[in-house]
Amino acid sequence: MFDEDGSLDPLLKFLLYAILALAIGKMLWEWLTKDVSRWITVDLWGLIADHPWWTGFIAVGALASLTLLAKLLSFLFGADTYTYVDQDKAYASNAPSNETADPDVLTFRMKQLAAMTATGFEQACAELLARDGFHSTRRVGGSGDLGVDVSARDHDNRLLILQCKQYAVPVGSGHVQKFNGTARIHHGADVPIMIGLNGFTQPAIDFAAHHELILMGRPELKKWAHGRHLYDVLGIPSTTQ
Numbered sequence: 001m002f003d004e005d006g007s008l009d010p011l012l013k014f015l016l017y018a019i020l021a022l023a024i025g026k027m028l029w030e031w032l033t034k035d036v037s038r039w040i041t042v043d044l045w046g047l048i049a050d051h052p053w054w055t056g057f058i059a060v061g062a063l064a065s066l067t068l069l070a071k072l073l074s075f076l077f078g079a080d081t082y083t084y085v086d087q088d089k090a091y092a093s094n095a096p097s098n099e100t101a102d103p104d105v106l107t108f109r110m111k112q113l114a115a116m117t118a119t120g121f122e123q124a125c126a127e128l129l130a131r132d133g134f135h136s137t138r139r140v141g142g143s144g145d146l147g148v149d150v151s152a153r154d155h156d157n158r159l160l161i162l163q164c165k166q167y168a169v170p171v172g173s174g175h176v177q178k179f180n181g182t183a184r185i186h187h188g189a190d191v192p193i194m195i196g197l198n199g200f201t202q203p204a205i206d207f208a209a210h211h212e213l214i215l216m217g218r219p220e221l222k223k224w225a226h227g228r229h230l231y232d233v234l235g236i237p238s239t240t241q
Helices: 010-033 036-050 052-076 110-115 118-131 173-183 202-210 218-225 230-234
Strands: 135-139 150-153 159-165 191-196 214-216
Touching: 010 052, 110 118, 110 218, 118 135, 118 150, 118 159, 118 218, 159 173, 173 191, 173 202, 191 218, 202 214, 214 218, 214 230, 218 230
Parallel strands: 159 191, 191 214
Antiparallel strands: 135 150, 150 159
8 A cells, every 4th residue: 555665656546536536526416417316326227237348348448547547647747756966965964764854865765766777776876875975986787797886985985886686586695696706806895785675585694794795685775765874874884974
């Protein structure tokens, strides 16, 4: 019924509005005609009984049209919108989790991140780093990226290497092992972070802990996407905090 961001599902919202509109329309019809009961019990029912197949086709078509219209309205009015902030005004505070995010700060909803392409997801992570005040931020992901989707440097000039996994299932140990083989050895990462939109398997978590890799699962990603600083979410010390 509700998204994890707390908003009502767009399709359900549309259907509720449609039911409310029909109820108001029915009341107006009764007030104008004073004979709506006969129209429903005699005229309408007679039409359905005489033409059952056509009635079924019309009902199915109307339902399909309402569903498509609801999805279109959801797409057009805010399903994939977010706010940009000038990098010179980037958000770098250590705000408590119970505070409401500044409306001028770049944020994403989890359903937005899930709906993006893989490239779009990587770009969103790069933009969140820029929001938090990291510099030299760039998206590297693509063919031959050798485990680097996004790179940046913090105020202590430490190199962050991010690998962003937008999988619909938890990321397995094999992917974490590959990341471990390139993040520090090949790229010289000071802070290697792997992001899993839907978390990680337990073997992947155990492997990362043993090799001191930082994993960002769904709960941490949600906090970061909703406005908290990356280092605050992950508990990484910095001279700027």
